[in-house]
Amino acid sequence: MSLTQIFIGSTLYGTATLAAAVDAGSFPAADRRILLTSNHALAAEISPRLAGMPGFATLSTRFDEVLDWNTVIEPQHPGSWSPRSDDVPIWERYLRNLWGLGDDRIELIVESLQVPPAMALCQLFPGAAVDVYADGLMSYGPTRVRLDPQIGMRVRRVLHLDLVPGLEPLLLTEFGVPAELIPAGEFVKVLAELAASASDCGHLPADAAGDVAGDVAGEGAEAPALLLGQYLSALDLITAQQEEDLHAEMVRGAYALGHRDLIFKPHPSAPAVYSRRAEAEAERLGARLTVMDTPVLAEILYQQLRPALVVGCFSTGLLTAATLFGLPVARTGTGAVLARLKPYQNSNRVPLTLVDALLPDLADTAAVRGWTAPGSAEVRSRLDGLLTAVGFAMQPRILAAHRAAAEEYLTRHLDSGTWRYFNRRRLGSQGLPGGIPAQLAFLTRSPALRSAVRRVRRVRRLRGRR
16 A cells, blocks of 8 residues: 655745655655645735745655645635534545545644644544644643544654754653654755755845845854844734834844844734834944845844844744854843733743743843853753643643642742742642642642542533533
């Protein structure tokens, strides 16, 4: 029986990750490899599609065919559509016919398994084995929802880049799914291909960045500081005004560290107005700021420009800059976002926590100048327990096996430096140290009491529905 592997890609970064995994031999030989692209943008009809982005053609050479998921299910949106259970056999027959799959054995390689389109594809091919790959830092956190065991038990592994050296993801550990590293060297090679392809196609960062990047290319020129926008207001993490203030704060912080040439790379989906405060602040200070509006990965800029500093809030790009390219980095705004992030189980909490705990604060000049990327052993000693405690507090039912480790960490390490990652009410609701007075801590270890509390909550919920 022939084997067809279907890879789902929604971002250039994620597709580059898949390409690196293919190059590294992470997947068995297959008779056919399909890259299924999906545009998750809110207004997908008018947003640039992945296949049209600079460098995509280079990445697509790893696959036998590129197909578009949006076209298959239109006018439904890929971020929300899932098949009705009764329609699954019809859909599977339809897709096998549409894509010429016949009776092939199918393997799915997906991102964000908890939500469509990954979840939808897993439902539509119920006999397929599944691999999950990480597109960013969220995989270090727990699975966002309780998965149907019929899907969770089909997952063979979680493929990820070693962005936080030595730290293993919590994602899907409730099913005993092992984590597997994608070699960083292969990923960097793929990014080099992307950079060369962008240059050949006229998407040189130097052209897009204007005089600043042009000066950087000159011999002896000082490298600029690169500021990363994330469009956090679209996720309801901060307001539009706060996001513009954050950009201005990046400019002030970089200027205070002596950087006079700045490049601002906005999020591709962010409106142009979001860079105006940053431009006005740079002009006030006498710095030169250029807005990079060409849709290229930040990692390409790392290779092209070798920036003197990379600044952001909690972008994955900060960790790729530090870990894969050895660039100086600084964070800003993480404390404010952590303080207002709701609900506690919001999946952005883990990337925020990791960046806040690992990287220096832009406002701390001495810390930024003296920071060096920690090694695997140091990362594990600093973050293993913290990640487990935060992950358990986020998803206590999914990570029930980690309760003892979370309690131990909170008992020993909850202090003025770590309280920012927790919420007293959340700890109290889960019966964790820090949420109740120390003299009553013995109550949290009573299974009978915890069971009684769950029953009371269940009754309250039922009454509330009447």
